[in-house]
Amino acid sequence: MCDISVFVRKNGMEEKVLENVDRIEEVAxxxxxxxxxxxxxxxxxxxxxxxxxxxxxxxxxPM
Structure with a gap:
């Protein structure tokens, strides 16, 4: 499987957002x-x- 875990890095710390991600897309x-x-x-x-x-x-x- 190629499913990944997604993290957001804030102030040097990584916070897990979602596991087993298989689709990532830009939205409006x-x-x-x-x-x-x-x-x-x-x-x-x-x-x-x-x-x-x-x-x-x-x-x-984060943006």
Whole structure:
């Protein structure tokens, strides 16, 4: 499986937003919509700073 965990980095700390994410898309207004394999969704206003496939994680920074 290639499902990843998404984190937002604030003040040097990483907060997990959603696990098992398999869909990431930009939405109107500059948001990022995350959807996992269970259909759970989160929308964040952030920019991507790291994608690490070997660790199955993606890190965003708030905008």
């Amino acid at each position: 207004g500059g948001g990022i919509r995350l959807v996992n394999i269970f259909g759970e969704e989160e929308t964040i206003r952030a920019r991507m700073i790291l994608y690490d496939n070997s660790e199955k994680r993606m890190i965003f920074a």
